[in-house]
Amino acid sequence: MRKRSILARKENLEGYLFILPWIIGFCVFTAGPILFSVFLSFHEWHIFDDMKWIGLGNYKMLFTDPLFYHSLKVTFEYAIINVPLVLIVGLLLALLLYPKVKGTSVFRTIFYIPSIVPVVATATLWIWIYNPEYGLLNFFLEKIGIDGPDWLYSTEWVVPAIAFMGVWTVGPTMIIYLAGLEDIPQVYWDAAKVDGANYWQRLRYITLPLLSPTTFFLFITNLMGALQTFAQAYIMGGGGEGFGAPANASLFYCLYLYEQGWSWFNMGYASALSWILTLIIFVLTLIIFKTSNKWVYYERS
Amino acid sequence: MKKGIYLKYLRTLFLYIALITLSIAFIMPFLWMVTTSLKSGEDEIFSYPP
Amino acid sequence: MSCKKFVGVLVVVVMLLLSVYLPAKVFLRATTWDEAEGVKWIKEVFAKYEKLNPDVKINVQSVTQGYDDKIITSLAGGTPPDLFMWWDYPRLASLNVLEPIENVVDLSKIDPMLVKWVTYGGHVWGVAKDWTTRVIWYNKEVFDKYGVPYPTNDWTWEEFREIAKKLTHPEDKVWGFLVSPDPYDWEGYIKMNGGDYLSPDASTMDGYLNSKETIEAVKFLTNLYLVDGVSPSPSIISASGGSYAMFESGKVAMIDSGSWFIGYMQSRHPGITTQELAKKFGCVFPPHPKGKEVKTMLHNAAWVVPKKSKHKEEALDVLKFLAEEGGRTMAEAGWALPINMEIAKEMKLFDDPILGTFLEVLPYAVEDPSFLKRADWDKNFAQYIADAFDLIMLKKATVEEALNKAVEESEKALKRK
Structure with a gap:
């Protein structure tokens, strides 16, 4: 017994030794900066001057900053459009790909390809698609008799446009839904079929409830991603003008945070902004978790 | 039966x-990108319809 | 370690030390945003300095992506390059990271306007390298096609507007002028109408940005797009490859720009001279309101030396040389305008069909540009003006509403801090 525990301890030690490079990297490049940003958020600091302790000053200033509210509004508008849309389309694609017919793997690949394109390339491509004069989208809209808007150049449409683009990169959501579907035992459907339930009834009363843990997971992760949107807005705003163009209509929260930090060097304020976002995400996740027992069904219970 | x-x-x-x-619908943007990159000169690129 | 190995290592270490210390060579790092062609000429100039000072070697670094961020982080980290290109002097000078040069470098040979535009808070912060005034470029082929006579330096706003209208032919997809709102680029038009962004004491925009004269100037510029329709929309510009592409191909007859268009053309047609360029394009002063004097904006990038340079003395000595050299090398290469006007006269650049305009309009440059009045110009003022211009162009607000809103927001921002 004794010998084994020594061996176990030795193995433990070796294990830690093996992951030591990662631990050091994590402390220096991840945990360190995170803690430092907490510290920073209570200071006024413009990189070159000395840090000045101002307590909750940065957080107080947030509440009188109209652009803070504005960028929050923009980000939520995006999330409200993007997240449900991605979930619905992801589920739809998964349902279409689930039946065992020939060629599903080809279709799976097709639907997933856009998701492996780097976001910068996707954004650049979509600037062109959204071009009001020469773009692909308004060309098709015109064909069906709709006079398309100015998309990225319009204050009303720039955020929805960026949100719609998210559907094109629905791949990961679709794959996870597909995995969720594969997990559902065939017998449930067969039993329901015998009972005379049609496709919609089976979908409504069997598939969706049994998929609810998947939906729950995807909802939270997609929401977190949506609230942290940066690159798309940075590249696409105003058709490439960036930084909230046109007229701040695409000033996403993270863009504003970046602007405060790197255009105006308000490092303390930028840190405070990032912690408020963290807090918002945390609270939202908590709320979703708390309400989850009302709509998420686990097979075991 | x-x-x-x-x-x-x-x-x-x-x-x-x-x-x-x-x-x-998913492939269209790619196709469009590829065909556009093969076109030469502005007049062709900005021809409408694309 | 065996004895042989030890001796071997020792020899290498000694040789390394010797190679660093014996020739007492000083290595200076110079950072620029220029790309290949520009870097080539910078190296040419520095080679002349190295010839005169064999113990100094200048390494040129070209940073074309995220230039500002890289310079700023290197300054904050205490390892900045010994020399670097900059243009927004108040931003760095106010952070106390730049070395003032007026007591070290003889500035008497540099054009006074170019010195004024690197001065902030009573100190001179750099030696100008690239500069350009803003002029109106016109495409002669478009003028010929529609039978419109070429403009002259003394044209007024009304004449400009009429010409732009005559050149606009939507059926041919040709526009008279490209309107692209920018607080910096438009400051000349506002000043020549007697308006301004900031009060003379630089404390507020109230009563200046929303003054009658400023509103009039902004209306003149934005109405070209909104009312007269002489300008393509931003989405057409971006889809057509940008303003220079549209101008070169004759889709736009006139643009308001600096000398960069020459570089653009040189990159597309290597070796093209200004004489050849003048066959197709011309430059004139910006138009002015009737009875008032023309004003133009200047873009003036300079070599600066950070306080924390490891070899400050040598770096300042390079600036001395650059001031003395007066931009001759680059002017002779046809890459940049000289900073010493004697050289320009000697090279007969005032007679150049293209470059002449840039030199002649230099005395009409704005004397007190807003960005040199406040270090927080961008943050507390310019960004609100840019938003206002956006709102006007999108027809979301009238000129009066938008500019008043910008004043209001700037005042609020000033109070928050």
């Missing part, structure tokens, strides 16, 4: 139609 097989084929057909339509 025959009606059931019919229905099954119809359903598969619908499935394929849906899958193909959606695939086109």
Whole structure:
């Protein structure tokens, strides 16, 4: 017994030794900066001057900053459009790909390809698609008799446009839904079929409830991603003008945070902004978790 | 029984139609990008329809 | 370690030390945003300095992506390059990271306007390298096609507007002028109408940005797009490859820009001279309101030396040389305008069909540009003006509403801090 525990301890030690490079990297490049940003958020600091302790000053200033509210509004508008849309389309694609017919793997690949394109390339491509004069989208809209808007150049449409683009990169959501579907035992459907339930009834009363843990997971992760949107807005705003163009209509929260930090060097304020976002995400996740027992069904219970 | 097989084929057909339509929608931006990159000169690129 | 190995290592270490210390060579790092062609000429100039000072070697670094961020982080980290290109002097000078040069470098040979535009808070912060005034470029082929006579330096706003209208032919997809709102680029038009962004004491925009004269100037510029329709929309510009592409191909007859268009053309047609360029394009002063004097904006990038340079003395000595050299090398290469006007006269650049305009309009440059008045210009003022211009162009607000809103927001921002 004794010998084994020594061996176990030795193995433990070796294990830690093996992951030591990662631990050091994590402390220096991840945990360190995170803690430092907490510290920073209570200071006024413009990189070159000395840090000045101002307590909750940065957080107080947030509440009188109209652009803070504005960028929050923009980000939520995006999330409200993007997240449900991605979930619905992801589920739809998964349902279409689930039946065992020939060629599903080809279709799976097709639907997933856009998701492996780097976001910068996707954004650049979509600037062109959204071009009001020469773009692909308004060309098709015109064909069906709709006079398309100015998309990225319009204050009303720039955020929805960026949100719609998210559907094109629905791949990961679709794959996870597909995995969720594969997990559902065939017998449930067969039993329901015998009972005379049609496709919609089976979908409504069997598939969706049994998929609810998947939906729950995807909802939270997609929401977190949506609230942290940066690159798309940075590249696409105003058709490439960036930084909230046109007229701040695409000033996403993270863009504003970046602007405060790197255009105006308000490092303390930028840190405070990032912690408020963290807090918002945390609270939202908590709320979703708390309400989850009302709509998420686990097979075991 | 025959009606059931019919229905099954119809359903598969619908499935394929849906899958193909959606695939086109997903691939269209790529195709457009590739064709645009092969066009030379502004007049061709900005020809309308694209 | 065996004895042989030890001796071997020792020899290498000694040789390394010797190679660093014996020739007493000083290595200076110079950072620029220029790309290949520009870097080539910078190296040419520095080679002349190295010839005169054999113990100094200048390494040129070209940073074309995220230039500002890289310079700023290197300054904050205490390891900045010994020399670097900059243009927004108040931003760094106010952070106390730049070395003032007026007591070290003889500035008497540099054009006074170019010195004024590197001065902030009573100190001179750099030696100008690239500069350009803003002029109106016109495409002669478009003028010929529609039978419109070429403009002259003394044209007024009204004449400009009429010409732009005559050149606009939507059926041919040709526009008279490209309107692209920018607080910096438009400051000349506002000043020549007697308006301004900031009060003379630089404390507020109230009563200046929303003054009658400023509103009039902004209306003149934005109405070209909104009312007269002489300008393509931003989405057409971006889809057509930008303003220079549209101008070169004759889709736009006139643009308001600096000398960069020459570089653009040189990159597309290597070796093209200004004489050849003048066959197709011309430059004139910006138009002015009737009875008032023309003003233009200047873009003036300079070599600066950070306080924390490891070899400050040598770096300042390079600036001395650059001031003395007066931009001759680059002017002779046809890459940049000289900073010493004697050289320009000697090279007969005032007679150049293209470059002449840039030199002649230099005395009409704005004397007190807003960005040199406040270090927080961008943050507390310019960004609100840019938003206002956006709102006007999108027809979300009238000129009066938008500019008043910008004043209000700037005042609020000033109070928050």
